[in-house]
Amino acid sequence: MKSILFVCLGNICRSPTAQAVFADRLERAGLVIELDSAGTIPHHQGRPPDSRAIHHGRLRGLELEHLRAREVVETDFHRFDRIFAMDRANLAELQRRQPTRAAASIELLMSLAPDYGLEEVPDPYYGGDQGFERVLDMLDAAAQRLVEQIIAAC
Numbered sequence: 001m002k003s004i005l006f007v008c009l010g011n012i013c014r015s016p017t018a019q020a021v022f023a024d025r026l027e028r029a030g031l032v033i034e035l036d037s038a039g040t041i042p043h044h045q046g047r048p049p050d051s052r053a054i055h056h057g058r059l060r061g062l063e064l065e066h067l068r069a070r071e072v073v074e075t076d077f078h079r080f081d082r083i084f085a086m087d088r089a090n091l092a093e094l095q096r097r098q099p100t101r102a103a104a105s106i107e108l109l110m111s112l113a114p115d116y117g118l119e120e121v122p123d124p125y126y127g128g129d130q131g132f133e134r135v136l137d138m139l140d141a142a143a144q145r146l147v148e149q150i151i152a153a154c
Ligand code: 4NP
Pocket: 008, 009, 010, 011, 012, 013, 014, 015, 043, 123, 124, 125
């Protein structure tokens, strides 16, 4: 596996946070994997992540400010080895758009950490600070699992 795309709805809360969390965990494990994130809607195209996502990421030493939102495009399905959706709606939308001969495997992100007990990363956009902290906790558990899986497979 050489590349991963994280996908949520707006690409300003969950998926850029996932990109930053996984980048940090992979770097600390000495693993080099290309990461990017995208949304299934174009509304926030070109914008930095939500200021609350930036703030809560920073509290954990993560840098999100340089990221810019974009919508998923057809080439993503050929360019990335794995595409991780944050929730079932994102997953269904990706499966609907997936070109016939695309190689990417499309999965729910929390399938990386089934023992966490939650299948979907809840959308924090309309909620408070607690939602952003919870998203970070879930993403960190998933990132830790991915690192363990990669190391175990080596
Ligand atoms: P995200 O959160 O999918 O985690 O980036 C959202 C961002 C924007 C909207 C909804 C969810 N929105 O409706 O604009």
